[in-house]
Amino acid sequence: MGDKMSGTIITITSGKGGVGKTTATANVSTALALQGKQVVAIDADIGLRNLDVVMGLENRIVYDLVHVVEGACRLRQAMIKDKRLDGLYLIPAAQSRDKSAVSAQDMITICEQLRADFDFILIDSPAGIEQGFKNAVAPADHVIVITTPEVSAVRDADRIIGLIEADEKGPARLIVNRLRPDMIERGDMLDTTDVIDVLAIDLLGVVPDDESIIVSTNRGVPAVMENNSRAGQAFRNIAGRLLGQDIPLMEIEAPTSWLHRIGKLMRRP
Amino acid sequence: MNWLNALFGRQEPTSRDIAKNRLQLVLVQDRVNMSPQLVQTLKDELIAVISKYVEIDAENMEVTFTQSKRQSRLTADIPVIGARAER
Numbered sequence: 001m002g003d004k005m006s007g008t009i010i011t012i013t014s015g016k017g018g019v020g021k022t023t024a025t026a027n028v029s030t031a032l033a034l035q036g037k038q039v040v041a042i043d044a045d046i047g048l049r050n051l052d053v054v055m056g057l058e059n060r061i062v063y064d065l066v067h068v069v070e071g072a073c074r075l076r077q078a079m080i081k082d083k084r085l086d087g088l089y090l091i092p093a094a095q096s097r098d099k100s101a102v103s104a105q106d107m108i109t110i111c112e113q114l115r116a117d118f119d120f121i122l123i124d125s126p127a128g129i130e131q132g133f134k135n136a137v138a139p140a141d142h143v144i145v146i147t148t149p150e151v152s153a154v155r156d157a158d159r160i161i162g163l164i165e166a167d168e169k170g171p172a173r174l175i176v177n178r179l180r181p182d183m184i185e186r187g188d189m190l191d192t193t194d195v196i197d198v199l200a201i202d203l204l205g206v207v208p209d210d211e212s213i214i215v216s217t218n219r220g221v222p223a224v225m226e227n228n229s230r231a232g233q234a235f236r237n238i239a240g241r242l243l244g245q246d247i248p249l250m251e252i253e254a255p256t257s258w259l260h261r262i263g264k265l266m267r268r269p
Numbered sequence: 270m271n272w273l274n275a276l277f278g279r280q281e282p283t284s285r286d287i288a289k290n291r292l293q294l295v296l297v298q299d300r301v302n303m304s305p306q307l308v309q310t311l312k313d314e315l316i317a318v319i320s321k322y323v324e325i326d327a328e329n330m331e332v333t334f335t336q337s338k339r340q341s342r343l344t345a346d347i348p349v350i351g352a353r354a355e356r
Contacts, residue, residue: 151288158296165339187283194289198296200338 005038007118009111010242011140013164015156017127019148020177023213023223025124026054027232030222031239033088037119040079040089042111044136045126046101049093056083056220057090066094066101068110075113084225089118099131104138111139120242129163137164143172144204149179149190158199173204175238180209181252192252205238207231208252297334300341308332315345324350 012025029041043051052058063078082088125136147157164172183189210231216223223232240247312332326348335342
C-alpha cells in the first residue's frame with residue numbers, strides 16, 4: 001500500500017440503537033474511498049455484525065476481528081477488499097461471540113497497526129454505553145455522534161457525548177439523521193437547530209430521511225454510490241467535510257403548499 | 270384544522286416545541302444526575318443553612334440548574350428580608 005501514512009481514526013456512535021450508525025459508517029467510508037482515500041471500516045459490534053451486509057461484502061468473510069485478536073489469523077487476512085472500490089476495506093465483527101472477546105487495548109493495538117497503511121480508519125460502534133462502546137471509542141482520534149430528531153435518540157446522544165468528554169475524546173461532532181422537512185414544517189419534528197441547541201456540540205452534517213437508504217441497503221450498495229440519492233449526497237458532503245472541504249449544509253426543505261405560502265405572507269409583520 | 274393553522278399561525282405549542290422543552294428539562298436532570306426530589310432536598314438544606322445567618326424569604330426562593338454550552342450551573346436566587354436579630 002505504498003508509503004507510510006498516518007491515518008485518522010474516527011468512531012461513529014450514538015447511544016441509542018437503530019439511528020443509523022452502520023449506514024453512516026458504510027456511506028462515509030465509501031465516500032472517502034470515492035475521493036481516492038485508503039479507508040478501512042471496522043465493525044466493532046461483536047455478536048451483532050451488520051456492516052458487512054450494508055456494504056454488500058457478507059459472502060466474502062473468512063476471518064473476523066476476534067480471529068485477529070486471538071491470533072487465529074493475521075490482520076491482513078481479516079481485511080475484506082471492497083468489490084467496487086480500490087482502497088476500501090472492511091474488518092467484520094464476529095457473529096458468534098460477545099463483547100468480552102475484544103478489549104479496549106486490543107482495539108488500540110489493531111488501529112495503531114492500521115494507521116500506517118490507511119488515511120482513515122472508521123469504527124462502527126455498537127449501541128449502548130457498555131464495554132462494546134468503550135472498546136470502539138478507545139482508539140479514536142475523533143468521535144462522531146449520530147442521532148435522529150427524536151426525544152429518545154437525542155437524550156441518549158447527550159449521555160454518550162458526556163461519556164466521550166469524560167474519556168477525553170471530545171469534542172464530538174454531530175450528524176442529525178432522518179430529518180423529515182414536511183414534519184418540521186408543520187411543527188411535528190425537532191429541526192437541526194433545536195437538536196444543536198439542546199446538545200451544544202458542533203454539527204458535522206444533516207441527512208434527510210430517504211427511502212433510497214433502504215433500497216441501497218437491500219442491494220448492499222451504499223447510497224453514496226448513487227448519484228441521485230439525497231441521503232447519499234448528504235453523506236458525500238460529510239466525507240468532504242472530514243477531508244477539510246468547506247461544504248455548506250444541505251438544504252432540507254419541505255415541498256411548500258400554496259396555503260403555507262399565503263399563511264407566511266399573512267403572518268409577516 | 271392544519272390548513273387553518275397554516276393560514277393564521279397556530280396558537281397551541283407544536284409537538285416540536287413540546288419535544289424541545291421536555292428534552293431541555295430532562296437533560297438538565299441527566300447531566301447533574303439529580304432527580305426533582307433531590308433538587309427539593311438541596312433547596313431545603315440551602316434554606317436551613319442560610320437561615321442561620323440571614324432571614325430569607327423561602328417562599329420566593331428559586332433554585333435552578335442552567336446550561337451554558339455543556340456546562341451546568343446551579344443558580345440560587347434567594348430574597349433576603351433582613352439580618353438575623355440575635356447572633
